[in-house]
Structures are given as C-alpha cells and as structure tokens.
Amino acid sequence: xxxxxxxxxxxxxxxxxxxxxxxxxxxxxxxxxxxxxxxxxxxxxxxxxxxxxxxxxxxxxxxxxxxxxxxxxxxxxxxxxxxxxxxxxxxxxxxxxxxxxxxxxxxxxxxxxxxxxxxxxxxxxxxxxxxxxxxxxxxxxxxxxxxxxxxxxxxxxxxxxxxxxxxxxxxxxxxxxxxxxxxxxxxxxxxxxxxxxxxxxxxxxxxxxxxxxxxxxxxxxxxxxxxxxxxxxxxxxxxxxxxxxxxxxxxxxxxxxxxxxxxxxxxxxxxxxxxxxxxxxxxxxxxxxxxxxxx
Numbered sequence: 001x002x003x004x005x006x007x008x009x010x011x012x013x014x015x016x017x018x019x020x021x022x023x024x025x026x027x028x029x030x031x032x033x034x035x036x037x038x039x040x041x042x043x044x045x046x047x048x049x050x051x052x053x054x055x056x057x058x059x060x061x062x063x064x065x066x067x068x069x070x071x072x073x074x075x076x077x078x079x080x081x082x083x084x085x086x087x088x089x090x091x092x093x094x095x096x097x098x099x100x101x102x103x104x105x106x107x108x109x110x111x112x113x114x115x116x117x118x119x120x121x122x123x124x125x126x127x128x129x130x131x132x133x134x135x136x137x138x139x140x141x142x143x144x145x146x147x148x149x150x151x152x153x154x155x156x157x158x159x160x161x162x163x164x165x166x167x168x169x170x171x172x173x174x175x176x177x178x179x180x181x182x183x184x185x186x187x188x189x190x191x192x193x194x195x196x197x198x199x200x201x202x203x204x205x206x207x208x209x210x211x212x213x214x215x216x217x218x219x220x221x222x223x224x225x226x227x228x229x230x231x232x233x234x235x236x237x238x239x240x241x242x243x244x245x246x247x248x249x250x251x252x253x254x255x256x257x258x259x260x261x262x263x264x265x266x267x268x269x270x271x272x273x274x275x276x277x278x279x280x281x282x283x284x285x286x287x288x289x290x291x292x293x294x295x
Contacts, residue, residue, distance in 0.1 A: 001082075001083045001253050001291065002037070002080065002082050002083070002291070002292040003080070003081050003211065003256060003289055003290065004078070004080050004289075004290045004291075004292055005028070005078070005079045005080075005081060005209055005256060005288070005289050005290075006076065006077070006286075006288045007026050007076070007209070007227070007285075007286075008075070008077075008284075008285070008286040009075045009076075009269065009270050010074045010075075010284040010286075011072065011073040011281050011282070012071070012281060012282040012284070013070075013071050013072065013073075013274075013276075013278055013281045014277070014278030014279060014280065014281070015071070015276055015278025016069050016070070016071055016276050016277070017066075017069065017071065017073070017274045017275065017277040018069055018275045019065070019066060019067045019274075019275055020065070020274040020275065021065050021272050021273050022063070022064055022065075022075075022271070022272030022273075023062070023063050023270075023272055024041070024061070024062040024063075024064070024075060024270045025059055025061060025062075025207065025258055025259040025267050025268065025269055025270075026041065026062065026258060026269055027041070027052075027059075027077065027079065027258065028081045028256055029060055029257055029258060029259060029260070031257055032239070033083060033084050034081055034082065034084065034256065034257060035081070035082045035084075036060075036079060036080075036081055037080045037082055038078075038079060038080040039077065039078070039079045039080075040078045040079075041062050041075065041076070041078075042075075042076045043066070043073070043074070043076075044072075044073070044074045045068060045070045045073075046066075047066050048066060048068070049063075049064060049065040049067075050062070050063070050064045050065075051063045051064075057259070057260050057261050057266065057267075058260070059258070059259040059260065059267065075270060080292070081256050083253045083256065094145060094147075095145045095146065095148075095235070095237065095238060096145065096146055096235055096237040096238065097142065097143050097144060097145055097146065098140050098141065098143075098144055098146045098149050098201075099142030101146045101201070101235055101237075102200050102201075104236035105117065105202065105234070105236060108236055110236075112234075112236075112239065113234075113236055116240075119203055119204050119234065119262065120200070120201075120202050121197075121262075122197075123262035123263045123266075124265050125174070125263035125264055125265055126174060126190050126193050126194045126197070126205075126262070126263045127174070127194065128194050128197040129175070129194070129198065130198075131175065132178065132191070132194040132195045132198040133195070133198035133199055135178065135195060136153055136196070136198060136199055137199065138156075139153040139156060140153075140199055146201070146233075147238070147241065150196070150243055153192065153196075154192065154243045154244070154245045155248050157188055157192055157245040158245055158248035160181055161181045161182065161188060162181060162182045163182075163183075163184060163246065164182040164184070167180065167182040167183060168182070168183045168186075168187050170264070172187070174187070174190055174191060174194060177190070177191055178191065185228050185229045185246040186264055188229075188245040188246050189205055189206070189229040189230055189231050189245065189246075190205065190264070191245070192231045192243070193205055193231050193263065196231070196233050201234065202233065202234040203232065203233045204231065204232040204233075204260045204261065204262070205229065205261050205262060205263045205264060205266070205267065206230045206232050206251070206257055206259075206260055207227070207228075207229055207257075207258050207259045207260075207261070207268075207269065208227070208228055208229075208230075208255060208258045208259070209225060209226070209227060209228055209255075209256040209287055209289055210225065210228040210244075210254055210255055210289070211225060211254040211256075211289040211291075212225050212226065212289075225287040225288055225289040226287055227269055227287060228244075228246070228255070229246075229264070230242060230244040230245065230246070230251055230255065231243055231244075231245065232251075232260065242255065242257075269285075
C-alpha cells in the first residue's frame with residue numbers, strides 16, 4: 001500500500017526572529033516494512049543553508065539555517081511511502097518466550113543484539129523505575145511468549161490510561177503520567193518504553209504518522225491526520241516489533257515511521273535555536289495522509 005504524506009509545521013512569532021538554526025525529523029525512514037519513495041522539504045523564508053544527513057540512529061535528518069529577519073516560519077514536508085504490512089498479531093502465543101528472550105539478550109553476541117542493548121539504558125525522558133516495573137510485571141511470565149506479554153501490556157495501558165491532551169506537556173514527568181493515568185500518545189509511548197526497559201527488554205520510541213479514517217458516510221477533513229508515537233521492542237528471534245499503546249494495536253499499514261530514538265528528544269519533528277521572536281510563539285501543525293490507489 002502506498003501513501004502520500006504532507007506535514008506542515010508553522011511557527012508564528014510575536015517579535016522578529018533575526019536568524020535561526022533548525023533540525024527536522026520529517027523524512028520517513030526505510031524499515032523492514034516501509035520504504036520512502038519520494039521526499040521534498042520546502043521552507044519559508046528560504047534558508048541560507050540546508051543539509052541532509054543520517055543521524056546516529058539511522059534517521060534521515062534535515063538541517064537548515066535562516067539568516068534573515070522573519071516573523072513566520074513554515075516547513076512543508078511532502079513524502080510518498082510504500083508500506084508492506086507485516087501482520088504479527090497472528091499467533092501471539094507462539095514465538096520466543098519472555099524468559100528465553102532475557103537470557104538471549106544477556107548472552108547473545110550478534111551485532112543486532114549488541115546494538116539493541118543500548119535501548120536498555122535510561123534516557124533523558126525515560127527512567128526505568130521500580131514503579132514502572134511493578135506496573136508492567138503482571139503482563140510478563142517467563143514461559144509466556146514475549147509477543148503475548150507485550151500485547152497484554154499494550155492492552156492494559158490502553159484500558160487503564162485516559163487520552164487527555166490538556167493534562168501533560170513535553171516537560172511532564174513520567175511518574176506523573178503513571179500516577180494520574182492520563183496523557184497523550186507521546187506519554188503512553190514513553191510509559192511503555194520505560195516498562196519494557198525496567199523488565200529487561202530493549203525498547204525504542206517511534207515517531208511518525210498515523211492515517212485516520214472518517215466515520216462511514218463522512219468526508220475526511222483536511223489536516224485530520226496527526227503526528228504520532230508508539231514503541232518498538234527487541235526480540236532476539238524476531239528482531240524489532242512495533243506496538244501502539246494509544247490504539248491497542250500492532251503497528252500496521254496505517255503507521256508510517258519517520259524516526260527511531262531513545263525517547264522524544266532524539267526524534268522531535270522540529271527543534272532548534274532562534275534569536276529573537278518575542279514570547280509565546282504560536283505553533284500550528286497539519287498532517288494529511290492519503291492513500292495512493294494502484295492503477
């Protein structure tokens with residue numbers, strides 16, 4: 001299945017910005033289940049410097065500098081992506097057990113396993129605490145398939161936590177999310193990453209897009225899609241497997257990956273430094289994910 005994605009980020013400043021330096025993670029990356037066929041990024045005002053590179057995690061980053069005064073910044077990323085759905089929801093009870101996976105992660109010397117161990121470590125926004133381990137532990141049993149354990153944890157987060165855009169900000173501590181059981185997709189992804197790391201399973205934060213479908217008989221609204229976040233965990237026998245705790249699902253054809261990282265700070269869609277701009281800039285984000293029908 002192919003998708004066309006348009007992601008528009010608009011900053012409106014109360015004062016003049018003299019110049020800025022920015023890094024954008026808005027280019028879909030190539031993974032086992034997807035391939036970025038086309039990508040074009042346009043910036044207004046026109047940047048003085050642009051540079052594309054691959055970062056430490058293999059993400060496709062876009063760096064740009066604007067060195068002239070402006071009061072508005074608009075970044076538009078147009079992409080075309082091919083998704084090959086890997087339906088791993090089947091046979092949840094089959095596959096490597098949680099207990100065997102723990103032993104393999106600790107003893108394996110393959111490049112994949114050694115690289116995965118990095119995602120057991122704490123990161124700036126996710127600390128594998130005893131509280132997270134306590135919350136996750138009922139889902140994990142040594143002789144149960146790891147896939148089934150993670151699926152059960154995903155379902156519990158979906159059931160126990162309320163989606164509440166007004167409760168958290170980027171600075172809300174993970175312990176507050178756990179205590180109040182409220183948040184948004186970013187919070188739920190951080191929560192599940194922390195739970196998995198606390199129980200010895202390497203886990204990544206995944207940033208990307210999700211296609212939203214209108215109700216039967218209704219027309220899809222422009223900008224109705226969204227940036228999204230979910231998780232990927234490592235199983236020595238199966239590689240990286242993605243689950244979405246916000247939607248209680250495995251990541252399938254409607255999930256488009258832009259970047260993998262330890263947490264949100266590694267894969268922020270747009271971040272940078274501005275000089276000037278006044279206080280409280282206005283941020284507007286619009287995402288459209290449309291299917292390209294086969295001819």
